[in-house]
Amino acid sequence: MFSHSQCNNQEVLVDSYGRRVTSLRISITNRCNLNCIYCHHEGNSSSKKEMSVDDISKIVHTASCYGVNKIKFSGGEPLVRDDFEQILQSLPPLKEISATTNGVLLKDRAHELKAAGLDRINISLDTLDPECYQFITGGKQGTLEQVIEGIKASVDAGLTPVKLNVILLKGINDTKIDEMIEFIRSFDGNVILQLIELMDFEFEVYHQYRVDIQAIENELESRADEIRVRSMHRRKKYIIDSAEIELVRPIDNTQFCANCNRLRVTADGKLKPCLLVDNNLVDVSEASSEKMDELLKLAVSRRVPYYR
Ligand SMILES: Nc1nc2c(ncn2[C@@H]2O[C@H](COP(=O)(O)OP(=O)(O)OP(=O)(O)O)[C@@H](O)[C@H]2O)c(=O)[nH]1
């Protein structure tokens, strides 16, 4: 297993806009068992190449020497990788390791994931209606019931707080927010609702389903007992009758980008400075550990807030 022999520096990674990088968002595969109508694929190419456990471990060990202390695993669908638990076990001690999943394959792995070092999990589920679920996820490879079982198993395994990711879609779920709030309430404070603005990756889907996000934000604000602001992206959290609802509103949001502390890693081993930019990636797939330091700094130097 990889370990960085000279991890004794005090250096941190700060880009030219004063944004310190403290977190990596790592796609471990581009494969997915669903085909959601809106998917942005983390802004990645469709490359079939996947980093090995050692490749991922090497990147995280190097970044951790520069004060990166949070890792988010994503995909495609991270749970289609059978070696996800091995990936988790290969990491150095960190403040937080989390993952985002569609939840279909979660039920039977939640406890193993926790034991392997995963701290918490985000589960994407846009509807509580089985037919609507099939429509959004574009097929027959997963069911609503599997995802709900996955949420229960995650709470049971202590992968908490579980975040329930809901992409707001006009005419599909924009009038069902209260239903979702009631659903998370049934988990006694272990589940947070995360309402997400649809980003415009799929042009037609975006134009058909985008919601008036300002109206939703106004409604949350008027009903909130308390509003908290996260340092990451300056995201707002609304507390409504003890339920926690976080709003992810990236489009045209200069505060969101000004407080972006994540560097992305693509499934085929490239450092990606921004979700929305494709022409400035830094390939670390063949890098030695010495070269990795240099390439990490190069990727950080290429970071520019997308909305500014
Ligand atoms: N524009 C933009 N969107 C992001 C970024 N990071 C996450 N998102 C979006 O935020 C939504 C939620 O992402 P998750 O993978 O659940 O993770 P997260 O909420 O960002 O992270 P945690 O709150 O720490 O769990 C998704 O729609 C992501 O596409 C980012 O850096 N830029």
Ligand SMILES: C[S@@+](CC[C@H](N)C(=O)[O-])C[C@H]1O[C@@H](n2cnc3c(N)ncnc32)[C@H](O)[C@@H]1O
């Ligand atoms: C690309 S998915 C990868 C992880 C996993 N397959 C899942 O769906 O949770 C990561 C997150 O991005 C969100 N997402 C995908 N396409 C999006 C879009 N066009 N706008 C906003 N969020 C999107 C998903 O809902 C999910 O919460």
Ligand code: SF4
């Ligand atoms: S499950 Fe995730 S990666 Fe797969 S299509 Fe849906 S949003 Fe995209």
Ligand code: SF4
């Ligand atoms: S700069 Fe903005 S759009 Fe780009 S990754 Fe950061 S928050 Fe997302």
